[in-house]
Amino acid sequence: MDQLIKILNHEGNMVVSGRDLYDFLGIKTPYTQWMERMISYEFEENVDFAVINKKVNDESVFGSTRTIIDHALSLDMAKEIAMIQRTKKGKQARQYFIQVQKAYQQQVNLPKTPDEKIHLLLENSDQVNRQVKQIDSRVTKLEDDQPIAPGEYSYISTRVKRAVNEFVSVHHLVLNNKQRSKLYQDINRGVAEVTGIKTRTQLRKKDFDVADEFITNWTPSTATLQIIKQLSAVPENQTELV
Structure with a gap:
C-alpha cells in the first residue's frame, strides 16, 4: 500500500501530523487557523490530538531554526477531518486511513x-x-444419487426373475402368464417401497444393496397369493398355493 500521508508512532499510537494532512488536502487557509476550526468539531486534546512544538529550518536569509506548532492526530480524528473537507482529496485521505487501520488490525491479530x-x-x-x-x-x-450402472440394473432384473422362478418351483406351482405377472408386480412393488422409488428404473447406487437384500428375502404378500388363487382354479394335484 502506497503511503499517501506519513503515519507516525506517538507513544505507541498511530498518529498523523496535522501539517502533513493539511499539505495533502491542499488547504489554502493558514494552518493554525484551519486547525483551530477543525478542533472546534468537538475533538478533545490529549484524547484525539496532542499539540507539538516542532523546530524547522528557517528559510529566511538568517538561516536559523524556528519553532512551529503541529498536531499529532489520531487516525480517527484524521479520518473525520478528511471527511469534513468534502473534496476529492479528503475522500482519498479518508479511504487511505481506513486501509491503514485495517492493515494494522490484521498485524495486531497475528499470533506472536x-x-x-x-x-x-x-x-x-x-x-x-x-x-x-x-x-x-x-x-x-x-x-x-447416481443411477445404477447398466450391469447392476441387469443384475437386479436377473435376480427378480430368478426369485419369482424359484418361488414357483419350490412350491410346485403351475401358473399362467397373468398369475406370474402378479408375482413380478409384488416383488417390484416391494423393491420400490424399500428403496423409496416409484419404478425399478429409478434405482440409484445407494439403493443397490437394499434392493438386493430385499429380493433375497422376498416372499409374495398374502393379498397377491389370494389374487393368484382367484385368477384360476388350483390344479387337482395342488391342495394349496403355497
Missing part, C-alpha cells in the same frame, strides 16, 4: 507467541478437516 501460533495452526487444521469432511460428504451423496 509460540502458544498462539500453535493454537492458530490447530484451528486452521480443524477448519480444513471440517471442510474435507463436508466435501467428502457431498461427493458421497453425489455418488450415491
Whole structure:
C-alpha cells in the first residue's frame, strides 16, 4: 500500500501530523487557523490530538531554526477531518486511513507467541478437516444419487426373475402368464417401497444393496397369493398355493 500521508508512532499510537494532512488536502487557509476550526468539531486534546512544538529550518536569509506548532492526530480524528473537507482529496485521505487501520488490525491479530501460533495452526487444521469432511460428504451423496450402472440394473432384473422362478418351483406351482405377472408386480412393488422409488428404473447406487437384500428375502404378500388363487382354479394335484 502506497503511503499517501506519513503515519507516525506517538507513544505507541498511530498518529498523523496535522501539517502533513493539511499539505495533502491542499488547504489554502493558514494552518493554525484551519486547525483551530477543525478542533472546534468537538475533538478533545490529549484524547484525539496532542499539540507539538516542532523546530524547522528557517528559510529566511538568517538561516536559523524556528519553532512551529503541529498536531499529532489520531487516525480517527484524521479520518473525520478528511471527511469534513468534502473534496476529492479528503475522500482519498479518508479511504487511505481506513486501509491503514485495517492493515494494522490484521498485524495486531497475528499470533506472536509460540502458544498462539500453535493454537492458530490447530484451528486452521480443524477448519480444513471440517471442510474435507463436508466435501467428502457431498461427493458421497453425489455418488450415491447416481443411477445404477447398466450391469447392476441387469443384475437386479436377473435376480427378480430368478426369485419369482424359484418361488414357483419350490412350491410346485403351475401358473399362467397373468398369475406370474402378479408375482413380478409384488416383488417390484416391494423393491420400490424399500428403496423409496416409484419404478425399478429409478434405482440409484445407494439403493443397490437394499434392493438386493430385499429380493433375497422376498416372499409374495398374502393379498397377491389370494389374487393368484382367484385368477384360476388350483390344479387337482395342488391342495394349496403355497
